Each structure stands twice: as structure tokens, then as C-alpha cells.
Amino acid sequence: MTSNAASAQLLAIARDIAVRASEFALEARRAGVSVAATKSTPTDIVTAVDRDTEAFIRSLILEARPDDGIVGEEGAARVGTTGLDWVVDPIDGTVNFLYGIPSWSVSIAVAEQAGPRRIEGSTLAGVVVNPVTGELFEASLGGGARSSGRPLAVNTGVPLGQALVATGFGYASEVRREQAEVLLGVLPEVRDIRRMGSAALDLASLAGGRVDALYERGLNAWDHAAGGLIAREAGARVGGVRGGREDVELLVATAPDLYDAFAALLRASGVDA
CATH class of the missing domain: 3.30.540.10 (Fructose-1,6-Bisphosphatase, subunit A, domain 1)
Structure with a gap:
């Protein structure tokens, strides 16, 4: 180490x-x-x-x-x-x-x-x-x-219904269609969605309290390596599919007290179907 x-x-x-x-x-x-x-x-x-x-x-x-x-x-x-x-x-x-x-x-x-x-x-x-x-x-x-x-410190004490959520979308049309279907389940249950176009900046924004949560599929290691560490060191919990480690399949990041509720919403919305 x-x-x-x-x-x-x-x-x-x-x-x-x-x-x-x-x-x-x-x-x-x-x-x-x-x-x-x-x-x-x-x-x-x-x-x-x-x-x-x-x-x-x-x-x-x-x-x-x-x-x-x-x-x-x-x-x-x-x-x-x-x-x-x-x-x-x-x-x-x-x-x-x-x-x-x-x-x-x-x-x-x-x-x-x-x-x-x-x-x-x-x-x-x-x-x-x-x-x-x-x-x-x-x-x-x-x-x-x-x-x-x-x-930097992530926002804590934010209930799911008041969470501002960042996400991103893939490039292939079929992938975007699937991501849009997930978004239909997520959007009514949170404050709002932000799509800013840089996963690294999304993670930095989470660390700085500009958003409360983020999720995205299809991110490669270079998209989240630096931002993921910044978010973690700011107090975030960062993970992937079914509680595993973040990878190209899925990245989820929130304050620890929001993570389980947000991850459950994503699963209910079909993010790891």
C-alpha cells in the first residue's frame, strides 16, 4: 500500500x-x-x-x-x-x-x-x-x-425527493433509448436532473455540493478515475451494479446517507436490467 x-x-x-x-x-x-x-x-x-x-x-x-x-x-x-x-x-x-x-x-x-x-x-x-x-x-x-x-464535502441530510441528480448518456441510439427509460423512473422521484456533459466534472460537482447524486452507465476508467477519488475523499460513497465496485457497467455516487435509497430507485427503474 x-x-x-x-x-x-x-x-x-x-x-x-x-x-x-x-x-x-x-x-x-x-x-x-x-x-x-x-x-x-x-x-x-x-x-x-x-x-x-x-x-x-x-x-x-x-x-x-x-x-x-x-x-x-x-x-x-x-x-x-x-x-x-x-x-x-x-x-x-x-x-x-x-x-x-x-x-x-x-x-x-x-x-x-x-x-x-x-x-x-x-x-x-x-x-x-x-x-x-x-x-x-x-x-x-x-x-x-x-x-x-x-x-470539499458532499451534501448530507438530503432526502431522495430533494436530490439534484447528475447523469450522462451514451452515444449509440439503442443505449440512449434504454437510458431514457431509466430516466422516466428516476425523474419523478428526485428534485431534478442535470446533464452537464463531463463525468469528471459531475463527480467534482458532487464533491463540492453542486449536485447531490449521480449515476451513469458506460463510463470507462479514464472518465471517473480522478473524479471518483475526489468524490470519495469528499465523503461520497461510490459504487456500481448491485453494490459492487464502479466500472463500465455502472457508476453511482452520493453521500452515504442517500446511497441506499438512490440505488434502490435506480434498480426499480431498471438501471441494471
């Missing part, structure tokens, strides 16, 4: 890289952006800035930690020898990025034994930056979560 001091050192590296990558991506956005390719569907896009930013991040990681592994959204995984993997989403919220909507982020985490679908060990450090607003959210394992030096 990595010590708190070692996690703090990893966080310092992650913070520096995330800030530099955010400046890189924001400058590229100001210069103009267009779709470079599509991935799973025509609406699942990648821009040249996604690829260039990830390449920039990879170069900085290898400069600082040449023996670690790297799991990134846009590039092939790099197998390391230390047991630590950097989990990178160079631009989380690419559609927002493309359209100029100021809700996208750079997400960088360090974890034990990470793959694209899930993280097997502990996440040790994580940083999420919104380059447009300049907000930086960060956490280290056992070290708490902060934004601009301010400690």
Missing part, C-alpha cells in the same frame, strides 16, 4: 501535468477546433486536440515517472513495471469542447492496476481541471479533497 506521503507526491506531479495540459488544450481551443474522427458512432467524436493533448500529457508523465504505466482514452496503453498506472482523459466532454460549451475538463489520476474498463486497486491521486473557468479539483488517498485550497 502506498503511503499518504507518496500519494501526496504523486498528486503534486498530477497537478502540475494537469495544469500544463489544461493551458495547452485551452490555447488549442482558442485557435479553432474541428472533428478529426469518430469512434463508436458518428456522434462519438475525437478532435486533433484530444490526441495532441494526450500525447503532451504522456510525454510529461514519462519525463517524471518513466517506469509507470499509462491508460489513456486516445492512445494505446503503456505497460509499466511499478504497479502504478496513470489514467488519463485529455478532454472529458469533447462535444462541449467542440461546441464551445464551458463544461469540459482534463482528468488525470494515478491508480494501482488500472485498465480501461475498471480500476482493480486503489486510486492514489487525482486532478480534474476545467480549463475555461480555471477551477481545479484534487485529492490524494487519505488526504482529503480540495478546490483552490478549500476542503
Whole structure:
């Protein structure tokens, strides 16, 4: 198990890289952006800035930690020898990025034994930056979560009917249809729904009390590695299908006192059918 001091050192590296990558991506956005390719569907896009930013991040990681592994959204995984993997989403919220909507982020985490679908060990450090607003959210394992030096804490004491819930949707039409059916069961039972377009920022928002709960299917490890640690260190309970660990099948996160009621609502609405 990595010590708190070692996690703090990893966080310092992650913070520096995330800030530099955010400046890189924001400058590229100001210069103009267009779709470079599509991935799973025509609406699942990648821009040249996604690829260039990830390449920039990879170069900085290898400069600082040449023996670690790297799991990134846009590039092939790099197998390391230390047991630590950097989990990178160079631009989380690419559609927002493309359209100029100021809700996208750079997400960088360090974890034990990470793959694209899930993280097997502990996440040790994580940083999420919104380059447009300049907000930086960060956490280290056992070290708490902060934004601009301010400690973060999830909202507690919120009943299910008053919970503001964040979620997201997939790119394939059939997946969206299934997600819409789940939403029909959830929406009448909570305060309202927010769909902001960046899972990393959704988790950071939960940590900062801007939403009370979130759920989403189809998230890869790079979507939630940093944000999940930030939420946990802010007091959230984070899980997956039938009480298991969060992975590509499902991520659920709320304050501990809301989790069971919210998870029951999701099951009743068919989220893990």
C-alpha cells in the first residue's frame, strides 16, 4: 500500500501535468477546433486536440515517472513495471469542447492496476481541471479533497425527493433509448436532473455540493478515475451494479446517507436490467 506521503507526491506531479495540459488544450481551443474522427458512432467524436493533448500529457508523465504505466482514452496503453498506472482523459466532454460549451475538463489520476474498463486497486491521486473557468479539483488517498485550497464535502441530510441528480448518456441510439427509460423512473422521484456533459466534472460537482447524486452507465476508467477519488475523499460513497465496485457497467455516487435509497430507485427503474 502506498503511503499518504507518496500519494501526496504523486498528486503534486498530477497537478502540475494537469495544469500544463489544461493551458495547452485551452490555447488549442482558442485557435479553432474541428472533428478529426469518430469512434463508436458518428456522434462519438475525437478532435486533433484530444490526441495532441494526450500525447503532451504522456510525454510529461514519462519525463517524471518513466517506469509507470499509462491508460489513456486516445492512445494505446503503456505497460509499466511499478504497479502504478496513470489514467488519463485529455478532454472529458469533447462535444462541449467542440461546441464551445464551458463544461469540459482534463482528468488525470494515478491508480494501482488500472485498465480501461475498471480500476482493480486503489486510486492514489487525482486532478480534474476545467480549463475555461480555471477551477481545479484534487485529492490524494487519505488526504482529503480540495478546490483552490478549500476542503470539499458532499451534501448530507438530503432526502431522495430533494436530490439534484447528475447523469450522462451514451452515444449509440439503442443505449440512449434504454437510458431514457431509466430516466422516466428516476425523474419523478428526485428534485431534478442535470446533464452537464463531463463525468469528471459531475463527480467534482458532487464533491463540492453542486449536485447531490449521480449515476451513469458506460463510463470507462479514464472518465471517473480522478473524479471518483475526489468524490470519495469528499465523503461520497461510490459504487456500481448491485453494490459492487464502479466500472463500465455502472457508476453511482452520493453521500452515504442517500446511497441506499438512490440505488434502490435506480434498480426499480431498471438501471441494471
